[in-house]
Amino acid sequence: MRVLLRLLGFLGAHPWRAALAVLLGVATVASNVGLLALSAFLIAAAALKPELAALSVPIYLVRFFGVSRGFARYAERVVSHDVTFRLLRNLRIWFYERLEPLAPSRLLEHHSGDLLDRAVEDVDELQNVYLRIFSPILVAAFTVSATFAVFWVFSPLLAFVALGFLVAAGVGVPLLVDALARRTGRQQVELRAELSAQLVDSVQGVQDLLAFGAEKERRDRISEINRKLARAQRRMALIEGLQGSLNDLLSNLAMLVLLVLAIPLVSGGEIRGVYLAFLALVILGSFEAITPLGSAFQFLGRSLSAAGRLFEIADEEPQVRDPQNPAPVPERPGLEFRRVTFSYSNSGSKALDDVSFEIKAGSRVAVVGPSGSGKSTLARLALRFWDPDGGEVLLGGRDVREYAQEDLREKIGLVAQDTHIFNGTLRRNLLLARPEATQRELERAVEAARLGGLVESLPEGLDSWVGEQGLRISGGERQRLAVARALLKNAPILLLDEPTANLDTVTEQELLGSIREMVQDRTTLLITHRLVGMEGMDEILVLDKGRIVERGTHAELLRSSGLYRQMYDTQREMLAAA
Amino acid sequence: MDRELFRQIKPARIFLALTVALGVLGAAATIAQMTFLSEVVSRVFMGDENLGRVEGLIFLLLAAIVVRAALVWAREVVGQRGAIQIKTKLRERLFSHLMRLGPTYTKNERTGELVSTAVEGIERLDAYFGRYMPQVLLSLLVPLMIFVYLVQVDWISALLLVGSAPVIPILMIAVGKHSERHIQRQWLALSRLSAYFLDTLQGLTTLKAFGRSRAESETVAKVGERFRKRTMKVLRYAFASGLVLEFMVSIAIALVAVELGVRLLRGDISFQPAFLILLLAPEFYRPLRELGTHRHAGMEGKAASGQIFEILNTPAPVSGGDAYPREIQNQLTIRLDSVRFSYPDGSRPALSGVSLDLPVGTTTALVGRSGAGKSTLANLLLRFLEPSEGDILANGLPIMGLPVENWREHVALVPQRPHLFYGTVLENIRLARPGATPEEVQRAAELAGADGFIRRLPEGYDTQIGERGARLSGGEAQRVAIARAFLKDAPLLVLDEPTSSLDPKSERLVRQAIERLSKGRTTLIIAHRLNTVYSADRIAVLEDGHLREVGTHEELLERSTLYAGLVNAPERVTT
Known part of the structure; x- marks a missing residue:
């Protein structure tokens, strides 16, 4: 119920438009009822052969409703969809603003990988709240009241009988169908999820399946789920068919029962016979407003669970907060980790265990180690995506928690492995780093990041569309785009997280060249498992399972024949193939 | 369709x-x-x-x-x-x-x-x-x-109804055609706008790193507003055919009603048939309306x-071969005879006229830059693809004549990125031979150097792995794949080495397991490591779909600058 009320709050933003759409919805149904019922009255009255003039009002009204029906319906659809898309826009803004302070710490730790897809689907689901739930329910309520009033004029008994049938069809039938369908519906959802999971697994593993002749066994397993799904769907069809059928039955029965009750009233002279046909068509016509209620109840159930999930995310507390009085960030700061200990809340082991090192302003430190050793966590803490459990991260001699997050991040250029390429032009993707950059600056950054070849090969150059919906970019190109962004940003501190992953050796060499120019004079932290260009580093830290196990310069570490030496030898084993 | x-x-x-x-x-x-x-x-x-x-x-x-x-x-x-x-x-x-x-x-x-x-x-x-x-x-x-x-x-009313009937679909189609064109024009823009939100959420971390995340909220609002305006423009057209339908039906019913009223007044028709016509008029149009809602x-x-x-x-890409499965001996000599292959979309052939022998029980390493045709060759041996020209012979028999499943029984594959299916470790290894006993599976895992880490998993061989289960590292997944190959015990082995280096310990274990596995089998390895080429019996060098050289490491070092470039490249990198 609280969820429902909160949802209603979103509708409050456009009360007048919403009311107008409901009004038009009522007008649509009323036009139809009016057209049919008044036509019936017209011919009944005509059968009594009065003067033509006596029929001019009903004739005028029949023509009016004949015209108004189409336009009311059109206007209703336009206005109600307009409200829906306004609602969607507001929901998206609301959700974005709630999510922004939570990213990435809360999102990565507490939720599964498909959280965002799910949330976007949920927001889309909620756009139905008005169009498919509130609006039909209100239109039905108005129509039912109006029908009740019409019958009341003739006889209170008829009015209550009509009301009874309308409520039974509008509320009773959906509840009945929902109760019958609940178990099968849940089963269906589970089976479809299972089917998807098995299909994903099989498509991704098709090479292994075929190579080991296991495709038949796989096919049988999928057929089995498929057949189970078909069985559940056949059961569901029996239940879902009831919705339409019972509505049809109830509307006609209502007409029949009202007729049977009205005939003695006509015979007794309490109702004029000329109204009999009129009343039969009023009740038949008013059921039009009841029909959408069946799906309204289904949408209501889905919307409530979608809203529940979204509110749960939106109500979370951000893990990182800005201080009351943020300190100004110095122009040319150094970076220091002092006895930093950290573990992700969803994992038992420590990602960083008592890590201390200092990068003096303008100097370069590399962190190397096997995957899973905690290297990337260093960058995340420096950017204050998370706060350490123990110890402190210092920038320019102050704890990073004393700065405003945006000020802090303005001073840091990041080249990350998981850089997101946004749907949009290459230009937009680059300008993200510095919106005011000039064309010349863009071109220089593209050249330095070795993206010139790609841009030239594209028909629209920098204005070509990239990302999921455009040209898909390879891992190496993504990496170079990240470098170009960092070049544009031109920040005093550089965090390079595996900048040459996914690149072949030739491109790696070229890119390292540009990076070398970029790190001149900048406070640099290079995180990598590729031991390339290590000679230029002022210090190298070897990280294993969250602890610093070796430190020194390239030459020193090679001599000491520890983990660094082993990694170096393994790497030299590789052919230049990729 | x-x-x-x-x-x-x-x-x-x-x-x-x-x-x-x-x-x-x-x-x-x-x-x-x-x-x-x-x-x-x-x-x-x-x-x-x-x-x-x-x-x-x-x-x-x-x-x-x-x-x-x-x-x-x-x-x-x-x-x-x-x-x-x-x-x-x-x-x-x-x-x-x-x-x-x-x-x-x-x-x-x-x-x-x-x-x-x-x-x-x-x-x-x-x-x-x-x-x-x-x-x-x-x-x-x-x-x-x-x-x-x-x-x-x-008959008068019946003709009136039937006369109006064809007008409705014709008008609807005319209006629909017009709006369809309009909708098509907007379609790309709309789909981009609607994908924008998910894209922004997915990129939130990146936006944050560039300090743009708060400002982006304004863009979310702007894009939402643009989406609404564009969609409404499209819908105003899309709803037009519905308008035509409703309008025509209502007008027709109103016309029939008025016509009936006037004729009743004149006494041309009596009440019952007139009322019946009025009741059936909406039913006459109902299927058309329903067609509109299901459209x-x-x-x-x-x-x-x-x-x-x-x-x-x-x-x-592969035909079934003839219907008879044939017994092939447990010792295989493979011969590729002027094999050509082009992908349907690519103009350049992926392999042009490759002839290569894989003698019984020897290991051949395949080297070359990416795109040289190494994977294509492996795919041909597994019959994931079929040569456009030329033959692949197993003990002199063209493999294309065999039923695909029958041929694959004789080949084991260790891919570069093995897929772990959702299920237990045991089931994953048993993929190779569903009838294998747990002891046989364990034996295969021991040979693959995988038994140790499997036992350390929370539930040993019964631990769930794959997308929805426990994660294995690259080296561990590699060894599960090698265990599969041991269990399959096929005479021909196709191996695709990982391109990136594993951690030093995994690297050693995988190398030892591969050495054990390839012993006595006819083996083709797509090699990315120096050690692999040192220990291979022969090395085949591919370039742009052509087989350039075949020989031992020492021979090729002397003869082939191409090969020297490949094996020396890491040295160059470090200098």
């Missing part, structure tokens, strides 16, 4: 016919119901009869109402059953075909899209087959029935079945 589907799935026709028949019967029940209703009202109103006198008619009316509701239900159930049958058959066919298309096809498609076509795409067909298709036929048959009936009641589902279904048939009509 519909025809193709119905040809493929015969029982669907019966269901369709049955659904239409039930719809026609339903319309007959409606005609009966309206006839009884008009009779009752007329007798009470014009004949001043009381309830007792019309009792019989009331019961007939009740019967018609109940029968009609039952037919509505039956039609829905039968329609859905037919759709379910189609969906089930089609899904099985789609999956089988995906397996036939194999890894070279699925690698280029997005898994998510393929799977959503196979699950949601196929589900979308039920509105199409269960409702839309029968409705198309019914929107012709039912008005015709009502017309035939009304001609006998009052959207129909369009979606059509689009979905387009995607489904696009996959089904993609030819499989």
